Amino acid sequence: MSVLVFDAVGYRYPGAASAALHDVSFAVGEGEFVVVAGLSGSGKSSVVRAASGLAPHALGGTFSGRVVAGGLDTREHGPGELAAEVGTLLQDPETQVVMGTVRAELAFPLENRGEPPAAVARGVEEAALALGIPHLLDRATGELSGGELQRVALGAALAGHPRLVVLDEPTSQLDPVAGDELIWLLRRLNEEWGTTIVLVEHRLERCLAAADRVLALRDGALAFDGAPGPFLDWALVSQPALATPGARLFAAAGLGPAPVGVKQARAALRARAPLPEAAPPAVAAPPRRGRRRDRDGALRFDRVWHELRGGRTILRDIDLRLAPGECVALMGRNGAGKSTLLRHAKGLLEPTRGRVRVSGRVALLLQHPGDLLFADRVGDELDPAALAAAGLSHLADRHPRDLSGGERQRLALAVATAGDEQAAVVCLDEPTRGMDRARKGELAADVQRLAAGGAAVLVATHDPEFAVAFADRVILLGDGEVLADGSPAEILAGGWYFATEVARILRGAGGALTAEQGAAVLRAAAPLEVPA
């Protein structure tokens, strides 16, 4: 029996020049775990919005065809009525949590359904236990980290035991640990409760192993519908930007079929030949203090502490130096202190102890690029030369809000780095949220171009693949302290969570981080037979 049916669905947002969805048809059976893949702007989020009734009820626009979710036709039932059958989790947890405490948030959907108080209390307890958040129940939602908020929002979506849960990039703001935990939590809900899951996700390497089926969208139309393995084979040929690093590793090494996840990849490699010996994990400790410090450098943190009035410590004794032209990735769990460190670099915060020294102007691109944009026209944000340098001249008459996520970010970066004085330090805070691999590659090129111009670039990111694409140094932050500081191979090849998929498949062998490096290691370990 189908829990979600799209029947020739078309949808155009109000005022949009083209349709977001064209003639999309598919059916999702009860208990399926479906991943929706596609590049930015392919229509993935529109599928979620149509399934939850937000499109067209809350968003307006032109809708054609028919969506039946949990047995309810979305043309006749709005999001409020569909909520009993369809739990929805959107990308930004901050805009989805509506109550003041976690307990109230989990109780809210049950109360809206008219459940008696005893059923509400039980539902809250069960949702909290299922998501591992009973310790948060009496916390204020305003105090929670992004990962905690996302779990709470998922708990609220699940509290009424909906038959179908649709999720729009729920891991985009989560660190690798929290992201993996969320995906496996969904798998557990799917297996133990039989909840049908429809998950939109960019980081496919994170979720394909948990999925039964993949729907791939291209330009608003359904381009592929099948199992994860065949999807990867299709992606390698038809849309390489959707192929996972593991699939690209196998393709580069001339192996097949493309593996779905680390476990399958390792099994396939073991079956072919003994796996290359993994190097012992490199110890990339933070630089020792006490030795003579360099007096130059674009950015220096000298024993910087940041303590809140309530006593909580965000940064502890940070000692760092960035040289001009250096590209540094700053990684760590949600709440590790990455954004605070960048804000200190920019001077938005004052250290409680210690000093931050910069050799010139610091540019900071905030997590929400729209916060830097105030004009009604793109052309009014920058002078024509700067706009041309950013490759945005053709968009001069558009409103910044109408740009795509990637274009808006490029504009915000140009605004942050513009000015008479060239920036000596450029900091970017989580710039890859919601970006597909193609756009991440462009951003990595932008970052390297800034570094080539002489700026020290410091980028906070949760994405190991992106870090490898641009960084020549990685700093791992934990609980406000520098845990490790070294080359990408030292930091990202030997970890479990802060590691690329290729490194996890090869368990750090040869320090390989990318598909190309991994293929070279595999070739060296067991030369491939070349067919005659």
Add this chain to the structure above:
Amino acid sequence: MIYARRASPLHAARPVVGIAWCAALAAAALVVDHPLVLAGLLVALVGAALAAGVGERLARTARMGLPLALAIALIEPLLQHDGLTLIARLGDLGPLGRLDITLEAVVYGSVLGLRALVVVAAFGLYAAAVDPDEVLRLFRRRGLRSALTVTIATRMVGVLEADARRLADGQRCRGTRPPSRMAVVRAVTSGALDRALDVAAALELRGYGARRPAARARAARPWSRHDLAFAASAVGIVALVVLGELGGASAFSAFPRLHGAGVAASGALAVALVLVALAPFADRRGIAR
């Protein structure tokens, strides 16, 4: 979130009573004209915020309302040409014509500014001391549109406060010239609309306002002494305002000359309003110091 749970009589009162009490103060500000009585209402609100432990939060709200009040106080004398006591001649300003500033127009503008500040403060106290979760539950059984309007208005204070902090950081992060004030206002306004839509969508996705069988009624919660005290205080505020209007103690007119109730009568009304408004806070039984 601007709301902060505190151990105070106002926080302990049920939301409908908290709303009524804050609304009574805001309504009083809209009805009375005498500046002394308006000042009394402002004193009552500041005293209540301090007694409820949310003085700092009210100050933050007031900082946002103060520019509005000042703008009203400054612009009104330029637009209002009535009044007989001329204090400045600004000459012929082209399309605006001859611009004469009168004492009456200045006082009238100041009264309007003070009134705006009192209304903003009453809303700020409501946002800081009345639990928005309870308000949400209170309006759930009303129509979807009215419930959403009230809820979004409640939620938006905190959301916009956070947005304003982010936009302020965004301004500081720009490498180019800082945006004009008008551009910032436009960004905040259009952002507020987007955020209101986000909040409305989130509420609907959680089933808020869906037409479902009515919930089994909860056991009626008995009225506490704080409920009764604030309800009585709200009624008292309304009664005092009505009596002040009928008796002329709050009467004030700026034009053609300044004219109003005597200081004794209006001062007595202002003091009475402060005492009636703050009386419920005297009951601190069961609240740890």
